[in-house]
Amino acid sequence: QKEVEQNSGPLSVPEGAIASLNCTYSDRGSQSFFWYRQYSGKSPELIMSIYSNGDKEDGRFTAQLNKASQYVSLLIRDSQPSDSATYLCAVNINAGNMLTFGGGTRLMVKP
């Protein structure tokens, strides 16, 4: 079992809809969670970080963390074609200075 898992997609949503991206992780002791966006041919770009259970909102993005169920999700409201990208979930496993990345979910927002 991979330490950080994501559905590879593609996840296709119409413009203006809510896109929901999910990530599960194996280490119950994980404390830090991140979402990165990666456009094709570009480097990963940090969108959100979340450290506590619950929701964290930043503009159209909401990260949700549930440590008991070991999942973290990213909601994108009012999805735009420019949101089409691969979204990477990253988790600080073992409380070290390293991140473990999921394989990414490809999101396609159709006009």
Next chain:
Amino acid sequence: DAGITQSPRHKVTETGTPVTLRCHQTENHRYMYWYRQDPGHGLRLIHYSYGVKDTDKGEVSDGYSVSRSKTEDFLLTLESATSSQTSVYFCAMGLAGSTDTQYFGPGTRLTVL
């Protein structure tokens, strides 16, 4: 944008030749990382550094070495490149005060023929 650059951005080399990739940051961050990204495998950590001359292995370190003689520079060396090392290589830096937040460089596309 985040004060981290990589060179070269593209490189084609032949099997058996040595290759060095450079990562340079201007943010004075203590932590630096080298990843490779391959289809079906995602981002995998090769080596990381937690200070000048302080480095450690990541998940896929075989065939790679690193050096960090200055805070701002982190070098990745393939001593004898193989075709399996064809990949996109990303460098990242750890944000001061929150070492598990990482910002990525633009990447280097390496092709080993």
